[in-house]
Amino acid sequence: MSHTLKIISTENVTHDVRKIRLEKPEGYSYEPGQATEVAINKDGWKEEFRPFTFTSLTGEDHLEFVIKIYPDHSGLTEQIGKLKEGDELIIKDPWGAITYKGEGVFLAGGAGVTPFIAILRDLHKKGKLEGNKLIFSNKTTKDVILGEEFRKMLGDGFTSVITSEKQDRSQAEKHEFTDGHINRDFLKKHIDDFSQSFYVCGPEPFNEAIIGHLKDLGASPDALVFEE
Numbered sequence: 001m002s003h004t005l006k007i008i009s010t011e012n013v014t015h016d017v018r019k020i021r022l023e024k025p026e027g028y029s030y031e032p033g034q035a036t037e038v039a040i041n042k043d044g045w046k047e048e049f050r051p052f053t054f055t056s057l058t059g060e061d062h063l064e065f066v067i068k069i070y071p072d073h074s075g076l077t078e079q080i081g082k083l084k085e086g087d088e089l090i091i092k093d094p095w096g097a098i099t100y101k102g103e104g105v106f107l108a109g110g111a112g113v114t115p116f117i118a119i120l121r122d123l124h125k126k127g128k129l130e131g132n133k134l135i136f137s138n139k140t141t142k143d144v145i146l147g148e149e150f151r152k153m154l155g156d157g158f159t160s161v162i163t164s165e166k167q168d169r170s171q172a173e174k175h176e177f178t179d180g181h182i183n184r185d186f187l188k189k190h191i192d193d194f195s196q197s198f199y200v201c202g203p204e205p206f207n208e209a210i211i212g213h214l215k216d217l218g219a220s221p222d223a224l225v226f227e228e
């Protein structure tokens with residue numbers, strides 16, 4: 001079933017990521033980590049559905065998405081970046097992506113953090129977040145989505161990894177600067193138990209590399225590939 005919904009607000013959360021809030025249809029419900037297909041209610045775009053993850057929780061009176069805009073794709077996200085309050089999106093029914101299966105380590109690359117936003121917000125709201133960790137990898141400090149919120153919710157359980165920027169001393173407390181991608185040694189240093197749950201979500205090369213290292217270290221991760 002499709003729902004045509006008005007945008008209540010749209011704002012930047014980073015230089016290329018928008019937070020979009022929508023009206024919520026009566027009785028619409030979804031689980032933290034679930035996604036839906038989204039299109040724009042404009043001529044030429046009504047059939048162009050792409051998957052996005054709810055970052056709101058089902059009990060809230062609105063729906064929220066956090067969407068990375070790719071202006072060079074000439075695709076849906078370029079158009080979403082131009083939308084204003086009052087414009088409309090079309091969404092379908094929710095469907096499963098990643099679900100929480102117990103305390104563990106969440107590893108995200110870029111916009112792949114979105115299913116974890118809802119899962120972590122939900123656990124935080126229920127007072128059950130303790131013991132979980134988020135390792136969030138981005139190229140530069142300006143790419144980190146909702147860093148302050150993660151730090152507030154998770155405290156020391158949040159590690160922001162910056163892979164392609166020279167270390168800036170003023171940022172050293174907030175981020176861990178690595179010379180290149182997260183590798184096996186990095187995971188060994190930050191994780192002491194490889195029998196817990198692992199949740200991995202990012203672009204395909206990120207997932208492939210992380211899952212390879214985790215398996216090597218004895219883990220069995222749950223993963224979701226984010227197409228870019």
Ligand SMILES: Cc1cc2nc3c(=O)[nH]c(=O)nc-3n(C[C@H](O)[C@H](O)[C@H](O)COP(=O)(O)OP(=O)(O)OC[C@H]3O[C@@H](n4cnc5c(N)ncnc54)[C@H](O)[C@@H]3O)c2cc1C
Nearest residue numbers: 035050051052053066067068072073075076077111114228
């Ligand atoms: C389950 C799931 C949940 C997701 N949730 C989210 C979310 O919450 N937030 C989020 O930001 N993303 C999310 N994504 C990723 C999101 O779906 C994609 O970023 C989105 O589909 C891109 O749409 P697009 O039309 O802008 O680009 P595309 O569909 O990639 O491309 C549109 C056009 O551009 C061309 N193109 C493709 N790649 C390039 C390139 N590199 N350079 C130039 N042109 C190119 C294509 O050929 C096509 O013609 C999710 C993905 C999945 C699978």
